[in-house]
Amino acid sequence: MDRPRVLLAAESLCPGHGGINRVARLLVRTLGTLIDQGEIDLAQALTLNDRMLPGDLPFGARTARGSRLRFVADVHRAALGHTHVIYDFLGMARAHPKTPFLRRPFAVWLHGIEVWEQLRPERYAAAERATTLFCNTHYTRDRAEHLHGGFARAEVCWLATESNQPGPVRKGAPDPPTVLILGTISHEQAYKGHDALIACWPEVTRRVPDARLMIVGSGPRLPEVQALAAASPVAGRIEFRGFVPEPDLDAIWDQASVFAMPSRGEGFGLVYIEAMQRGIPVLASVHDAAKEINLDGETGYNVDLDRPDELPERLIRLLDDPAHAAALGANGRQRWAAHFTHAAFVQRFSPLLREFLAC
Numbered sequence: 001m002d003r004p005r006v007l008l009a010a011e012s013l014c015p016g017h018g019g020i021n022r023v024a025r026l027l028v029r030t031l032g033t034l035i036d037q038g039e040i041d042l043a044q045a046l047t048l049n050d051r052m053l054p055g056d057l058p059f060g061a062r063t064a065r066g067s068r069l070r071f072v073a074d075v076h077r078a079a080l081g082h083t084h085v086i087y088d089f090l091g092m093a094r095a096h097p098k099t100p101f102l103r104r105p106f107a108v109w110l111h112g113i114e115v116w117e118q119l120r121p122e123r124y125a126a127a128e129r130a131t132t133l134f135c136n137t138h139y140t141r142d143r144a145e146h147l148h149g150g151f152a153r154a155e156v157c158w159l160a161t162e163s164n165q166p167g168p169v170r171k172g173a174p175d176p177p178t179v180l181i182l183g184t185i186s187h188e189q190a191y192k193g194h195d196a197l198i199a200c201w202p203e204v205t206r207r208v209p210d211a212r213l214m215i216v217g218s219g220p221r222l223p224e225v226q227a228l229a230a231a232s233p234v235a236g237r238i239e240f241r242g243f244v245p246e247p248d249l250d251a252i253w254d255q256a257s258v259f260a261m262p263s264r265g266e267g268f269g270l271v272y273i274e275a276m277q278r279g280i281p282v283l284a285s286v287h288d289a290a291k292e293i294n295l296d297g298e299t300g301y302n303v304d305l306d307r308p309d310e311l312p313e314r315l316i317r318l319l320d321d322p323a324h325a326a327a328l329g330a331n332g333r334q335r336w337a338a339h340f341t342h343a344a345f346v347q348r349f350s351p352l353l354r355e356f357l358a359c
Helices: 019-036 068-079 121-129 138-148 194-207 222-230 246-253 270-277 310-320 322-339 342-357
Strands: 005-010 042-047 061-063 084-087 106-110 132-135 178-182 212-216 238-242 258-260 282-285 300-303
Touching: 005 019, 005 068, 019 042, 019 106, 019 342, 042 068, 084 342, 106 121, 106 138, 132 138, 132 342, 178 194, 178 246, 194 212, 194 222, 194 310, 222 238, 258 270, 258 310, 270 282, 270 322, 282 310, 300 310, 310 322
Parallel strands: 005 042, 005 084, 042 061, 084 106, 106 132, 178 212, 178 258, 212 238, 258 282, 282 300
Antiparallel strands: none
16 A cells, blocks of 8 residues: 655744744654654645745745745645645645545644634635644634534644753743743734733732833734833833844743733643743633643643733732742643653654544
């Protein structure tokens, strides 16, 4: 029996383009592992938006350079030489061939908001057609199933960092005590928690006067968030760093006492496990998948944003007690090592992938 020939169709494979991009890179590395093990004959990647392809891919790739028509044509052409197709999210899966002689088994990754209240009819249709659905958390799958039906069949596989190496062990607490929030600042992702952190910062600095809120990231909503901070009575304790290239992020993480992203819309939250990898305690919320990843009272805290006192109280506890924060961070590092390394992802995902490739 011929070995599978796999096509991966993704938005982007260049580092630094968000969570879906990181999932696509995890898929590339896993497919590369199966090629090395002789389980896959070959693999190819097609991307929609990359201007230049990264040089670290373990197999061949081409990009449509932003042209949707070219991307669809590339997928149809590549289907002739491949037995299976994987799409990194539902928007990409709309390109899957419907012509009978080009039909191939295909799998799609589900991430969160795109399959919740914001699910579009054409994406739901793509999910219905998919041979296999992969999903990042039980929360994402269950919420999609509750809202729309048809998602209970999705196979859950937690995500991971691209590395198996933990961050360096810290020597002492950062000075000044710093809360970091990191990510794109867009109107579509206004649920991330920037507003809540800025609103509670006067109370935090009343109790921890030298505390600093560091906001890293850029996007179309950045001016609005900057205006909120400028209107705060403690604007001088809120710092914006803008976009920071991925190679420079380690220096940002080193300054963080706490990573806080009290979001209402995370399907997984890769930044939570990146904080754990570095031994930094995490502050998230009870309103999304974070509670499946960040263990309340063990690796950090998950706050109820509908109880306004919880967010500043938890931040103050972590900033005012460095030993407690360090203990939670150490627990997070252990949880990352057990569940969220790249090797752990390969171990989880490979059996699901083999089952799909047997279709």
